Amino acid sequence: MTDRIRFNKKDIGAELLSILTTGLYRDTLDTLREYIQNGIDAGASSMSIKITPDTITIEDNGQGMNEATARNAIRLGISDKNPVSNVGFRGIGIYSAFNLCNSAAIYTKAEGGTEYKIAFDFKNVRNELSKEQERRKVGEPAQLYLEKVLEDSVYMEKSAERIISQQSGTKILFSKLLDEVYQRLNNYTEVRDYLQDVVPLPFRGDFKYKDAIEKKLLNAGEKIIS
Numbered sequence: 001m002t003d004r005i006r007f008n009k010k011d012i013g014a015e016l017l018s019i020l021t022t023g024l025y026r027d028t029l030d031t032l033r034e035y036i037q038n039g040i041d042a043g044a045s046s047m048s049i050k051i052t053p054d055t056i057t058i059e060d061n062g063q064g065m066n067e068a069t070a071r072n073a074i075r076l077g078i079s080d081k082n083p084v085s086n087v088g089f090r091g092i093g094i095y096s097a098f099n100l101c102n103s104a105a106i107y108t109k110a111e112g113g114t115e116y117k118i119a120f121d122f123k124n125v126r127n128e129l130s131k132e133q134e135r136r137k138v139g140e141p142a143q144l145y146l147e148k149v150l151e152d153s154v155y156m157e158k159s160a161e162r163i164i165s166q167q168s169g170t171k172i173l174f175s176k177l178l179d180e181v182y183q184r185l186n187n188y189t190e191v192r193d194y195l196q197d198v199v200p201l202p203f204r205g206d207f208k209y210k211d212a213i214e215k216k217l218l219n220a221g222e223k224i225i226s
Contacts, residue, residue, distance in 0.1 A: 014129055014149040021098045028181045029194045031100050034093040035172055036199055040223055047225050051185055056174040064168040065108040070116040070156050098122050102176035107163035117159035124153045200224050
């Protein structure tokens with residue numbers, strides 16, 4: 001009888017991250033929606049999005065994250081969200097910016113708590129994946145595993161910057177946008193029209209039934225983001 005060989009961490013290749021994020025977030029704008037949805041799930045009533053040629057900043061006044069929640073946020077494919085009341089891809093969404101930028105930083109603070117920073121070095125992940133592909137081209141065995149590359153590229157720590165000025169909330173900074181998404185994200189009209197379709201924004205002030213409809217939505221537990 002032969003010894004049983006069990007599945008282990010070295011059976012999960014690093015390319016899984018690219019496969020998951022590319023497959024689930026085919027549209028660049030869907031990545032923005034994912035992070036906005038996280039703010040909505042955190043109870044935010046106000047959010048701002050700023051897009052410059054090289055960065056994107058998303059800020060909300062939601063409940064923010066304490067140390068335990070921030071630590072859990074970097075897990076891949078594990079989510080504590082209630083699947084009935086919250087939408088999303090169960091612990092994948094926070095990594096969706098992999099196809100958006102070289103680096104991402106999430107600053108977050110729960111009310112009365114400490115500010116924490118969650119950092120992602122997506123450029124390093126892509127560089128390591130490129131090296132792995134070169135090894136395969138010359139017939140060398142796989143050396144890069146998902147656990148190792150994320151251990152070297154993702155971390156959470158107490159923030160020294162004090163980015164969050166309000167009582168609680170989260171601010172996300174995507175830096176060094178990738179060339180292939182640069183033009184799409186800097187098309188203001190397209191981004192605006194997309195967000196109007198997917199984000200629960202208030203009705204225009206001149207809409208006759210604005211107050212009545214918004215009141216019914218709020219009474220039903222729906223959220224409206226300013």
